[in-house]
Amino acid sequence: MKKVVVGLSGGVDSSTAAAVLHHQGYDVVGLTLWLMKGKGQCCSEGMVDAAKLCEQLGVPHHIVDSREVFERNIINYLVSGYESGITPLPCSQCNRMVKFGPMIDYARSELGIDRIATGHYARIEFDEQLGRYQLKTAIDPQKDQSYFLYDLSQEMLAATLFPLGETPKTETRRLAAEFELTTADKPESQDLCLVEAHGSMQSFLDQYINQKTGDIVLQDGTVLGEHQGIHHYTIGQRRGLGIAYSEPLYVVDLDVPRNRVIVGTRDSAGDSECYASRANWVSIAEPEAPIRADVRIRYRSKPTPATVVPLADNRVHLMFDEPQFGVTPGQAAVWYDGDRLLGGGIIERKDKG
Numbered sequence: 001m002k003k004v005v006v007g008l009s010g011g012v013d014s015s016t017a018a019a020v021l022h023h024q025g026y027d028v029v030g031l032t033l034w035l036m037k038g039k040g041q042c043c044s045e046g047m048v049d050a051a052k053l054c055e056q057l058g059v060p061h062h063i064v065d066s067r068e069v070f071e072r073n074i075i076n077y078l079v080s081g082y083e084s085g086i087t088p089l090p091c092s093q094c095n096r097m098v099k100f101g102p103m104i105d106y107a108r109s110e111l112g113i114d115r116i117a118t119g120h121y122a123r124i125e126f127d128e129q130l131g132r133y134q135l136k137t138a139i140d141p142q143k144d145q146s147y148f149l150y151d152l153s154q155e156m157l158a159a160t161l162f163p164l165g166e167t168p169k170t171e172t173r174r175l176a177a178e179f180e181l182t183t184a185d186k187p188e189s190q191d192l193c194l195v196e197a198h199g200s201m202q203s204f205l206d207q208y209i210n211q212k213t214g215d216i217v218l219q220d221g222t223v224l225g226e227h228q229g230i231h232h233y234t235i236g237q238r239r240g241l242g243i244a245y246s247e248p249l250y251v252v253d254l255d256v257p258r259n260r261v262i263v264g265t266r267d268s269a270g271d272s273e274c275y276a277s278r279a280n281w282v283s284i285a286e287p288e289a290p291i292r293a294d295v296r297i298r299y300r301s302k303p304t305p306a307t308v309v310p311l312a313d314n315r316v317h318l319m320f321d322e323p324q325f326g327v328t329p330g331q332a333a334v335w336y337d338g339d340r341l342l343g344g345g346i347i348e349r350k351d352k353g
């Protein structure tokens, strides 16, 4: 019988993914990674819901205490990133370092199973001609999660199934109800798991980073107000600045050495280029010459046409056809050709370019 280890967060998507595979005749083993203390997904509630699901399906359930791996790779990464004035994206890093890598290792070494599955909305296909696994967007554009998966390696894609990649979300709910899963009506997770567990990113970070007040200034140095800690701000942010000004203002830079938040009008907040490091080429090998692609600079941003220039040391230079607003160091830039995810990397600070 075909065997698969399904990553279970206790949410409706992974529950349905497990039920679908079970229904298709797979020998399913549930695996929940215990990621942090607190309530919610990946924590105590998630583990209990995942255990209930496995009981219902009549399949084994394993829990692996991954709190230390999560702390080392995600919490430290986030805290040091925010301290240095960037806005790190934890999810792609979590997928590679905390979820897919360790889940595949555990499945192989502890269970002798060489395939895992998750409830992510994305598709994987093998291209015989290119000899590479292709990572593609989900059929349901509203749910597509390929952006967060850009950092997976070919080996990880080879070992993974995404049973929901072709399923619209409404259909997932319908299937969950049909299988009478206890998670069928569970609300969608709205935010980062850390934010759900701690109330807000701000209250999470405040546990680790001392609040140090400083100036909010215009690009010419004019002081407009006071901030309560640079780590509360993100480049591109407009709301919550607490400043009265004749035009809407946006955060355009975070000056860590001088502990200043620099703001400007929308015009000054656009970027026609950026650099990304730690590039991972997914559906194609790293090209030798520049390519054209559609780039997402945030999870929900519309793909925008650009030229992607491969550089030495796994870096790329992204030149946008139109200036982009809110190009945020620490977030991922992910480039696509239609529904194929070609590659991605981490947006660098401007001064590094």
Ligand SMILES: Nc1ncnc2c1ncn2[C@@H]1O[C@H](COP(=O)(O)OP(=O)(O)OP(=O)(O)O)[C@@H](O)[C@H]1O
Binding pocket: 006, 007, 008, 009, 010, 011, 012, 013, 014, 015, 031, 032, 033, 034, 035, 041, 042, 099, 117, 118, 119, 120, 188, 189, 193
């Ligand atoms: N703690 C965990 N242990 C094992 N697998 C996990 C865990 N958290 C998430 N996953 C896997 O990663 C997938 C995507 O996780 P994400 O946090 O984006 O949740 P989601 O899209 O809301 O899905 P779900 O409804 O299953 O929680 C899940 O469907 C699940 O397969």
